[in-house]
Amino acid sequence: MPRDHEPSLNxxxxxxxxxxxxxxxxxxxxxxxxxxxLRFGDQHGVAxxxxxxxxxxxxxxxxxxxxxxxxxxxxxxxxxxxxxPMASPSFEVNRPTETEILLSRLLEKxxxxxxxxxxxxxxxxxxxxxxxxxxxxxxxxxxGNLTDAACVxxxxxxxxxxxxxxxxxxxxxxxxTPAEREPVPLSWLHSPFCVTWSxxxxxxxxxxxxxxxxxxxxxxxxxxxxxxxxxxxxxIAKLGGVPVDAVALLQCxxxxxxxxxxxxxxxDRRLAEDLKRRDKGGFMAELRxxxxx
Amino acid sequence: xxxxxxxxxxxGVLPRAxxxxxYSHAGYTVLASxxxxxxxxxxxxxxxxxxxxxxxxxxxxxGGTRERHLEAILQSSLSQxxxxxxxxxCLIQIVLQVENSxxxxxxxxxxxxxxxxxxxxxxxxxxxxxxLLSAGxxxxxxxxxxxxxxxxxKTIIDPSPRDVETARSVHVLAFTxxxxxxxxxxxxxxxxxxxxxxxxxxxxxxxxxxxDGAAMQLDDDESSAAVGPDLRQFLRSMMESKVAADLHWx
Amino acid sequence: MATKHHVVLPxxxxxPSLIPTHPKHPLRLGxxxxxxxxxxxxxxxxxxxxxxxxxxxxxxxxxxNRYIPSQNDLVLAQILRxxxxxxxxxxxxxxxxxxxxxxxxxxxxxxxxxxxxxxxxVYARVSLANKHMDPELECVHPSTGKADGLGPxxxxxxxxxxxxxxxxxxxxxRSREEGGVGVLEMLGGEEGGGLAFETAVGRNGRVWVxxxxxxxxxxxxxxxxxxxxxGLGLEGQRKLVKRLVREIK
Numbered sequence: 001m002p003r004d005h006e007p008s009l010n011x012x013x014x015x016x017x018x019x020x021x022x023x024x025x026x027x028x029x030x031x032x033x034x035x036x037x038l039r040f041g042d043q044h045g046v047a048x049x050x051x052x053x054x055x056x057x058x059x060x061x062x063x064x065x066x067x068x069x070x071x072x073x074x075x076x077x078x079x080x081x082x083x084x085p086m087a088s089p090s091f092e093v094n095r096p097t098e099t100e101i102l103l104s105r106l107l108e109k110x111x112x113x114x115x116x117x118x119x120x121x122x123x124x125x126x127x128x129x130x131x132x133x134x135x136x137x138x139x140x141x142x143x144g145n146l147t148d149a150a151c152v153x154x155x156x157x158x159x160x161x162x163x164x165x166x167x168x169x170x171x172x173x174x175x176x177t178p179a180e181r182e183p184v185p186l187s188w189l190h191s192p193f194c195v196t197w198s199x200x201x202x203x204x205x206x207x208x209x210x211x212x213x214x215x216x217x218x219x220x221x222x223x224x225x226x227x228x229x230x231x232x233x234x235x236i237a238k239l240g241g242v243p244v245d246a247v248a249l250l251q252c253x254x255x256x257x258x259x260x261x262x263x264x265x266x267x268d269r270r271l272a273e274d275l276k277r278r279d280k281g282g283f284m285a286e287l288r289x290x291x292x293x
Numbered sequence: 294x295x296x297x298x299x300x301x302x303x304x305g306v307l308p309r310a311x312x313x314x315x316y317s318h319a320g321y322t323v324l325a326s327x328x329x330x331x332x333x334x335x336x337x338x339x340x341x342x343x344x345x346x347x348x349x350x351x352x353x354x355x356g357g358t359r360e361r362h363l364e365a366i367l368q369s370s371l372s373q374x375x376x377x378x379x380x381x382x383c384l385i386q387i388v389l390q391v392e393n394s395x396x397x398x399x400x401x402x403x404x405x406x407x408x409x410x411x412x413x414x415x416x417x418x419x420x421x422x423x424x425l426l427s428a429g430x431x432x433x434x435x436x437x438x439x440x441x442x443x444x445x446x447k448t449i450i451d452p453s454p455r456d457v458e459t460a461r462s463v464h465v466l467a468f469t470x471x472x473x474x475x476x477x478x479x480x481x482x483x484x485x486x487x488x489x490x491x492x493x494x495x496x497x498x499x500x501x502x503x504x505d506g507a508a509m510q511l512d513d514d515e516s517s518a519a520v521g522p523d524l525r526q527f528l529r530s531m532m533e534s535k536v537a538a539d540l541h542w543x
Numbered sequence: 544m545a546t547k548h549h550v551v552l553p554x555x556x557x558x559p560s561l562i563p564t565h566p567k568h569p570l571r572l573g574x575x576x577x578x579x580x581x582x583x584x585x586x587x588x589x590x591x592x593x594x595x596x597x598x599x600x601x602x603x604x605x606x607x608n609r610y611i612p613s614q615n616d617l618v619l620a621q622i623l624r625x626x627x628x629x630x631x632x633x634x635x636x637x638x639x640x641x642x643x644x645x646x647x648x649x650x651x652x653x654x655x656x657x658x659x660x661x662x663x664x665v666y667a668r669v670s671l672a673n674k675h676m677d678p679e680l681e682c683v684h685p686s687t688g689k690a691d692g693l694g695p696x697x698x699x700x701x702x703x704x705x706x707x708x709x710x711x712x713x714x715x716x717r718s719r720e721e722g723g724v725g726v727l728e729m730l731g732g733e734e735g736g737g738l739a740f741e742t743a744v745g746r747n748g749r750v751w752v753x754x755x756x757x758x759x760x761x762x763x764x765x766x767x768x769x770x771x772x773x774g775l776g777l778e779g780q781r782k783l784v785k786r787l788v789r790e791i792k
Binding site: 310311312329330331332376379380381382426428430431432433435469470471528532533535537538539540541 | 553591606
Binding site: 005006007008009010011012013014015017018021023024025026027089090 | 621633636637660661662663664696699700701702751757758760761762764765787790791
């Protein structure tokens with residue numbers, strides 16, 4: 001089992017000491033994110049998020065399948081997270097680490113359990129045919145704050161994704177290939193995003209956003225808020241670490257909302273830009289697609 | 294989607310890996326990272342040479358036997374190129390992540406079991422080589438790869454997924470920079486004569502001599518329309534610009 | 544010194560006219576080249592071929608991120624754990640540990656040897672590097688018995704990661720003229736407003752920056768990393784230093 005690289009004692013001491021003076025190693029403010037970038041691929045449903053040196057790729061896909069017998073009216077929606085050795089040689093294939101399990105649980109709670117995707121709309125024939133939507137999250141480079149970056153990637157990939165169009169006539173289901181009919185977007189209800197706080201100092205008095213890998217190694221606790229731009233909280237996860245004052249957490253929650261709004265704006269903007277880029281032919285191209293049939 | 298789009302590469306995409314490159318050609322985009330030489334695990338340790346570990350990850354779905362097969366092919370070819378005897382008991386880890394592959398607009402693909410095909414292999418190998426170069430891993434030589442499909446007595450270079458589906462046979466050939474054959478993988482029905490033709494075409498694509506002067510250049514332009522982009526020249530010019538950027542202070 | 548721009552790729556033949564021929568000295572091959580008997584010299588990495596006819600030597604100049612130990616290199620090592628006779632240290636993440644004997648410190652005896660805890664940084668010299676063995680380190684000059692600035696790193700400060708090529712340039716005797724890095728001088732000089740700090744540059748791509756003031760450490764560390772990442776020239780470094788000093792309070 002390859003060991004994960006530990007930061008040196010000198011680095012650990014310095015990070016804590018500098019934070020007492022409200023200084024971060026990269027010169028950022030305590031509640032400042034690293035530059036967040038979102039890029040879409042040539043295909044629908046591919047989103048790559050860059051947050052400083054952290055890079056996450058998400059890819060959404062769909063296929064026809066049979067619904068679960070206990071939920072005949074719902075489609076299937078899964079998020080698969082795997083940390084490959086690309087992120088760090090200490091991650092092994094097919095051997096999940098704690099980081100990976102926590103990441104996939106958090107994404108599950110934030111995106112799936114909060115009902116961001118309308119799974120009922122994925123059902124085509126009750127109990128017989130439904131869409132199974134799957135998002136694969138690939139961590140390409142790990143420099144801290146995977147949760148926030150991965151969440152943006154998942155939400156952006158799903159909102160960018162187009163599934164094949166279908167129709168039912170006289171009880172016969174037809175699935176159209178992209179050449180026959182333009183694929184259609186998923187029925188999307190709201191966009192939740194994660195904001196992770198890291199706590200430092202003996203009693204966790206210093207709180208900062210978007211910790212780097214080094215800062216994550218030194219922190220005494222962390223807390224992830226998931227909410228959408230309307231301020232509806234999907235989940236709050238504080239897994240272990242030192243106890244943190246309730247008032248401080250409330251303060252964190254309100255700052256999180258402003259960050260979520262900023263992220264939400266960025267995703268909306270990028271999606272609109274991408275739509276414009278693809279829509280080269282404009283109305284005429286659409287007319288042609290109609291004529292094809 | 295044009296099948297024979299010009300190859301593109303970006304180095305240093307992943308700041309925390311020893312070497313990384315994103316390569317796209319003929320509609321395929323592959324991102325790769327190289328780490329090494331690092332400490333090998335006990336079970337992979339070899340007393341006299343480095344272990345080359347290749348991991349291929351499909352864009353969607355979990356990897357299966359097809360990926361393991363590709364990994365095995367890549368591992369044996371890359372071990373020939375890397376000077377593995379220089380790093381006993383070490384591990385050189387290459388992770389290849391497929392980001393984009395051209396879609397076949399005429400079929401709805403099943404995706405739970407990702408299916409990687411032959412046409413992907415040139416992109417994988419070329420990315421691996423570029424990434425190894427960017428990581429400064431000592432190598433014996435570089436290599437260039439191409440895929441050729443034969444359908445209805447027509448040879449198609451860099452076939453699209455639709456071409457692969459209709460083709461009678463598909464071949465992947467790689468040549469080292471010393472013009473030696475490094476890899477030859479074939480799939481489908483073909484005759485010895487056809488394979489010989491494929492070999493000659495592939496050699497023409499992979500082992501084009503460096504253009505010497507203006508007269509050569511003219512010749513080259515004419516032939517390049519027939520056999521696609523000059524991969525060897527591409528590899529060299531890309532590495533030249535990378536070295537120039539690294540050594541800007543010289 | 545030949546400075547012509549010759550980029551070579553692994554396995555490419557080297558033009559024989561470029562190989563230096565000196566009547567007395569034997570030919571010395573540096574990093575990135577290998578000799579295939581009887582008389583072939585072949586590059587193994589992509590880089591620029593540099594020849595020095597005066598010393599009859601040639602090597603390939605290139606940049607990378609993974610440190611491969613070589614004798615007499617100065618490195619910044621991190622203690623992993625202690626055994627009965629030596630410390631095991633890490634030179635770069637995920638590589639086999641290097642050994643540092645308990646007695647390889649200045650004036651160290653069984654009783655007076657320094658007690659180092661895991662995670663501590665030491666500035667050391669590579670005393671043995673061989674591909675079949677784990678590298679060995681020392682913090683003392685073997686013949687004089689003096690530390691010459693080597694030893695455990697104490698005091699407030701932080702280590703920063705840089706590329707191997709940049710670390711090499713920082714270690715050059717005349718780093719400003721030959722390596723094109725003046726960022727440290729600028730930080731301590733007029734542009735940086737005379738920041739007071741000390742550094743220890745490891746050939747393994749780690750730089751330790753020490754100072755009483757945390758602000759100084761952050762400024763110096765960022766200046767180094769940005770210069771490396773963006774490939775700044777001297778003018779760019781001057782601008783960067785001024786901007787960082789202004790921005791970080």
